[in-house]
Each structure stands twice: as structure tokens, then as C-alpha cells.
Amino acid sequence: MKRRPSRAVPATVTALILLATALVVAVVAIQMLLQEPAWVNYSTLAGYVHGLRWTDTAVAAAGGVVAVLGLLLVSAAVVPGAPTVLPMQGTPNSGASSRGLRSTLRAAASTVDGVSGATVALKGRRVKVRVNTRRTRPEGLVDAVRAVVTGRLDQIAPSAQPAVSVRVHSPRSAS
Structure with a gap:
């Protein structure tokens, strides 16, 4: 679907x-x-x-x-537009709206410690996550956000597992 x-x-x-x-x-x-x-x-x-x-x-x-x-x-x-309902594994008529999927993944990314805000974009077979943090040294944040978002995608079980890319925006060093 x-x-x-x-x-x-x-x-x-x-x-x-x-x-x-x-x-x-x-x-x-x-x-x-x-x-x-x-x-x-x-x-x-x-x-x-x-x-x-x-x-x-x-x-x-x-x-x-x-x-x-x-x-x-x-x-x-x-030219086909972006799908509004993405197919899920299981029954052929199950699906999730792209808007709902974005908000679910954004909420998952926001639960990571140190993330002050997140935006999620679905681009074809990719999920692009952009997180904001107030940390001046965001080491390990990319891996933590990727793990949480990938885990949520595993729970949702879309028919095609998208690749997850994460970008972290942090303020410059406070020195």
C-alpha cells in the first residue's frame, strides 16, 4: 500500500x-x-x-x-508525489502515514539525553534526523540518536527498512 x-x-x-x-x-x-x-x-x-x-x-x-x-x-x-501512507510488514493493507511516522521518530530522537530538539525528514528510502543540542561537545550523540531511531523503526516494522542519517547541531565552544 x-x-x-x-x-x-x-x-x-x-x-x-x-x-x-x-x-x-x-x-x-x-x-x-x-x-x-x-x-x-x-x-x-x-x-x-x-x-x-x-x-x-x-x-x-x-x-x-x-x-x-x-x-x-x-x-x-x-511524476509521482511522495507517498502519504507507507506500507508496513504483515498484512498487505497495513500502513502508517508519513506524518505520523515523522512525529514518532522525532519523539524518539528527543528522548535521548542531551537533545533539545529534533526534526525528521523522510527522503525516499532514507530517514534524515537533525538534532539540536546545547552541549558544546556532542561526542556519542550521533550514535545514541541513530540507535534510538533505528530501534523505533524496528518496532514499527516498515516493509523497507530505511537508512538513518543523523546530523547534530550544537553551539560553538563556550571558551
Whole structure:
């Protein structure tokens, strides 16, 4: 079970752009049918567009913008996002949310003596832990945090055991 995030944001933006365009076209069409002054003067717009050539800069710029937007939307649809539910060992339908896993590992890292704060990032098959300490000499802290986080991962039992990397940030020497 590797649930991926939905593509709601690109779909919503595309839908809103299409809705706004359709709304403007509908309002202008109704204004033209009622013989009222339109928001967009059709004859002026048509005259401008008919005067353009394929070699004009405006046509190339508009084509480039549309091509870039299209590529962005296709890449948002094709490139998989970070999983929101990570599979666990055991039954095939068991999983843990990545947010819950991060908070559990952060809490485990914070229990180590000398750690004043911790942040955890899940990057592919790696767990990156960054701990802050007030110690000026943090010898042994990396190994202690790695052991605690690895132990917690063993308890959770993800289907693929990630590698754990730990970085310690401490203040400079107080001398």
C-alpha cells in the first residue's frame, strides 16, 4: 500500500482557469445577443488576431507560455508525489502515514539525553534526523540518536527498512 497524494491543486487551478474563460465567453455572447455593449469588443479582437502572422513575437510568446503550462500540468500528473501512507510488514493493507511516522521518530530522537530538539525528514528510502543540542561537545550523540531511531523503526516494522542519517547541531565552544 503506497498511497500517493492527489493532484487536487493542478486540477483545481486548471478548472478555475477554464471556468473563468467560459464565463467571460458566455457573458460576452449574451451581451452580443442582447445588443448591449460587450466587455470584449469582438471586432477589435478579431481584427487584431487576423492581423497576426505565425512569425510574430506575440504568437511565439503565447505558444511558449501555453507549451510550458501544458508541460507543467503533464509533469504534475505523471511524476509521482511522495507517498502519504507507507506500507508496513504483515498484512498487505497495513500502513502508517508519513506524518505520523515523522512525529514518532522525532519523539524518539528527543528522548535521548542531551537533545533539545529534533526534526525528521523522510527522503525516499532514507530517514534524515537533525538534532539540536546545547552541549558544546556532542561526542556519542550521533550514535545514541541513530540507535534510538533505528530501534523505533524496528518496532514499527516498515516493509523497507530505511537508512538513518543523523546530523547534530550544537553551539560553538563556550571558551
